[in-house]
Amino acid sequence: MQSIEARNLSAARAYALLVGIVVPRPIAWITSIDSQGRVNAAPFSCYTFVCNKPPMIAVNIGRRGGEEKDTERNLRATGSFVVNVVTEDLVAPMHESSREYPAGASEPELLSLELVPSQRVRPPRIARSPIALECVLERIIELGQAPSALVIGEVVVFHIANELLTDGRIDVRRFRPLARLGGPLYARLGEIITMPSVGTPGPRTPR
Ligand SMILES: Cc1cc2nc3c(=O)[nH]c(=O)nc-3n(C[C@H](O)[C@H](O)[C@H](O)COP(=O)(O)O)c2cc1C
Numbered sequence: 001m002q003s004i005e006a007r008n009l010s011a012a013r014a015y016a017l018l019v020g021i022v023v024p025r026p027i028a029w030i031t032s033i034d035s036q037g038r039v040n041a042a043p044f045s046c047y048t049f050v051c052n053k054p055p056m057i058a059v060n061i062g063r064r065g066g067e068e069k070d071t072e073r074n075l076r077a078t079g080s081f082v083v084n085v086v087t088e089d090l091v092a093p094m095h096e097s098s099r100e101y102p103a104g105a106s107e108p109e110l111l112s113l114e115l116v117p118s119q120r121v122r123p124p125r126i127a128r129s130p131i132a133l134e135c136v137l138e139r140i141i142e143l144g145q146a147p148s149a150l151v152i153g154e155v156v157v158f159h160i161a162n163e164l165l166t167d168g169r170i171d172v173r174r175f176r177p178l179a180r181l182g183g184p185l186y187a188r189l190g191e192i193i194t195m196p197s198v199g200t201p202g203p204r205t206p207r
Pocket of ligand 1: 043047
């Protein structure tokens, strides 16, 4: 067992540990638009949900050489975005869209990704994603000395493919979400394990 004092770690070394420890991570493929209306798409796996009334999700966006990434700049400028969920079949275009294109370059256009207009926000969603969340920016919290932007978005519209929604629940077996591990490594869902509910007390074992 090695015990590492976190205060002695550089940002890069802490990152290397964290991306291997917090796994598997779902991937938010975010579409946003710049002030001239050009559509940007980029993946972010530092992502989870943080509230259910109203529904809210959070994504952490790092800086690139001290500069805001296009997604963060767009969210600050326009106040909305779409989280497109990444399934196994979307691994190639999603991965490719993380390339450092110059600001203003449109990844959906370069990667021939079909877009569908959103209902309540300006950025469109990616047609091939079977689930997409239209979000309005709730707040951005700056964290750390590196620093990074914890973006919190309120979900205003859920788009869910019919075949994935049964009785108000997502059918995870059909969903086939892709997860990110560290660096170039991704994972599919493995065996799904079912455990008995612990919500209501069961019969007690007599002493
Ligand atoms: C699967 C995957 C997950 C990623 N997750 C994050 C993340 O959580 N935070 C982050 O800042 N960058 C993350 N990146 C890197 C960004 O996608 C990359 O910096 C991208 O160029 C940003 O694009 P933009 O400048 O158009 O916003 C990830 C890349 C991949 C491939």
